[in-house]
Amino acid sequence: MNRAVRGPVFIAGRATCNVLQPSPGSDIWNVMPDTSEYVARLLEYTRGEDPVEMQKQTVSLISNLVEGVGDETLRRRPAADRWSVAEILAHLADAEIPVSWRYRQMIEQDGCVLAAYDQDLWARLGDYGSRSPHDSLQQFRLLREANVAMLERLSPEEWQRGGVHAERGAISIQEFVRHVAGHDRNHVEQIRKVLGK
Numbered sequence: 509m510n511r512a513v514r515g516p517v518f519i520a521g522r523a524t525c526n527v528l529q530p531s532p533g534s535d536i537w538n539v540m541p542d543t544s545e546y547v548a549r550l551l552e553y554t555r556g557e558d559p560v561e562m563q564k565q566t567v568s569l570i571s572n573l574v575e576g577v578g579d580e581t582l583r584r585r586p587a588a589d590r591w592s593v594a595e596i597l598a599h600l601a602d603a604e605i606p607v608s609w610r611y612r613q614m615i616e617q618d619g620c621v622l623a624a625y626d627q628d629l630w631a632r633l634g635d636y637g638s639r640s641p642h643d644s645l646q647q648f649r650l651l652r653e654a655n656v657a658m659l660e661r662l663s664p665e666e667w668q669r670g671g672v673h674a675e676r677g678a679i680s681i682q683e684f685v686r687h688v689a690g691h692d693r694n695h696v697e698q699i700r701k702v703l704g705k
């Protein structure tokens with residue numbers, strides 16, 4: 509689909525996060541009719557949990573799930589329109605790039621406007637189907653480790669900083685960290701389901 513036809517990324521496009529439900533809602537900022545349901549579901553994953561600790565566990569959770577699973581299986585789509593495990597891993601790896609930028613932007617310019625992005629476009633640009641699942645997991649692991657190390661050094665005041673999205677309103681780093689942890693867990697469960705574990 510042409511972006512010019514779709515209009516602004518944050519108010520257009522279909523549900524693209526490819527999570528467990530047929531109509532899953534989109535990723536972090538893309539506003540869809542079912543976005544609040546999606547965001548609430550992600551939040552539910554983190555209830556009563558420390559989101560930084562959750563983020564630290566994601567790579568091992570995924571490693572355990574994919575250990576000993578062949579490349580062919582990891583690259584197999586469960587349905588024509590659903591991501592393979594390899595594609596999910598490429599998505600997690602690439603999603604950590606804007607996450608990295610947003611954390612730092614919020615700290616540097618409290619209240620800054622946060623740009624949306626189109627994850628379908630990113631999947632096409634990154635040719636997710638061709639990416640090595642191992643390399644994607646490595647990319648994700650390295651970015652995640654750097655981000656968690658940075659988060660653990662933030663002052664209490666820095667934790668309160670945040671950004672503003674035109675459609676979603678204000679969000680603090682604290683809330684965003686929780687959202688990312690929920691996003692992780694949602695995709696971990698998706699991988700578990702695809703692999704039948």
Ligand code: NI
Nearest residue numbers: 525535599691
């Ligand atoms: Ni996602």
